[in-house]
Amino acid sequence: SLTQKKLSKYYEVFLNSMAKIIEKYGGFVIKNIGDSLLFYFPDSSKSSDSIDFKNCLECGLAMLEEHQSINKFLKKEKLPSLNYRISADYGEVSIMKTNDSSSIDVFGTPVNMCTKINHIAPKNSIVIGSDLYRTAKKLNNYNYELINSYSVGLKYMYPIYTVSRKN
Numbered sequence: 001s002l003t004q005k006k007l008s009k010y011y012e013v014f015l016n017s018m019a020k021i022i023e024k025y026g027g028f029v030i031k032n033i034g035d036s037l038l039f040y041f042p043d044s045s046k047s048s049d050s051i052d053f054k055n056c057l058e059c060g061l062a063m064l065e066e067h068q069s070i071n072k073f074l075k076k077e078k079l080p081s082l083n084y085r086i087s088a089d090y091g092e093v094s095i096m097k098t099n100d101s102s103s104i105d106v107f108g109t110p111v112n113m114c115t116k117i118n119h120i121a122p123k124n125s126i127v128i129g130s131d132l133y134r135t136a137k138k139l140n141n142y143n144y145e146l147i148n149s150y151s152v153g154l155k156y157m158y159p160i161y162t163v164s165r166k167n
Contacts, residue, residue, distance in 0.1 A: 002079070010079050011035060017070055018063055025059035030106050040106060044090065053090070053136045057163055060086045060126040067124055085121035087114040089129035113150070117160050120148045130159040141166055 002010060015037060019029050022039045030038045041056045063086055071081040093108035113129045121127040127147065128136065137144060143164045149157035 006079060009077060010074065010082075013073060013077070013079075014070060014082060014084070017066055021062050021066060022059055025055045025062065027055070027059055030104060038106065038111065040093070053132065054139055054141075056088055056132070057126075057128075057136060057139065057142060060088055060163065061165060064124060064126060083123040085118050085123060086126040087118035087121055087128070088126065088132055089113045089117070090132040090135055113158065117150055117158075120150065120160050122147075122162070126163050127160050128163055130161075133159070133161045136163075 014035070015032055018037055022029055022037070025041075026043055027039045027041050030040065032038075041053075041059075044053050044056060063084075067084070074081055089110040091108065091110040091113075093106045093110055095104055095106050097104045110129070110131070113131075117127050117129055128144075129150075133144060136142070143166055144161045145164075146159055147162050148160045150160055152158050
């Protein structure tokens with residue numbers, strides 16, 4: 001029921017807030033996909049050391065912490081509140097740039113899994129796939145809770161974890 005102008009403002013507030021946080025933590029926004037952002041952390045591509053994944057987790061948690069501020073601003077603008085989910089995973093991706101565009105695209109199993117596990121996440125939370133969990137679990141500042149598994153059509157299920165900060 002929002003006018004086009006209000007709808008544009010609604011997404012602008014959310015997407016720009018998230019993009020600023022991603023940039024702050026060394027992430028790189030690939031593209032806007034409707035009401036979602038696809039982004040990655042280039043520093044994690046060169047390492048399997050768990051400390052290199054801290055920025056990814058901190059970014060997701062900072063995005064969640066921004067929820068109240070975003071909704072406060074939306075209310076001031078007479079726009080509806082919003083909820084969101086964040087999903088992250090780790091693995092090899094391919095980066096592609098088309099000849100006729102300055103934008104890049106990224107694709108691969110981690111991108112596909114993030115799309116699938118995002119629907120499993122409770123609202124206003126972050127979930128990570130098992131591949132990221134195996135590397136990040138060594139970081140001491142976080143709690144990980146197994147919440148579900150996703151069937152990838154093979155013999156085994158793919159575990160999904162929520163992440164929160166330890167108090």
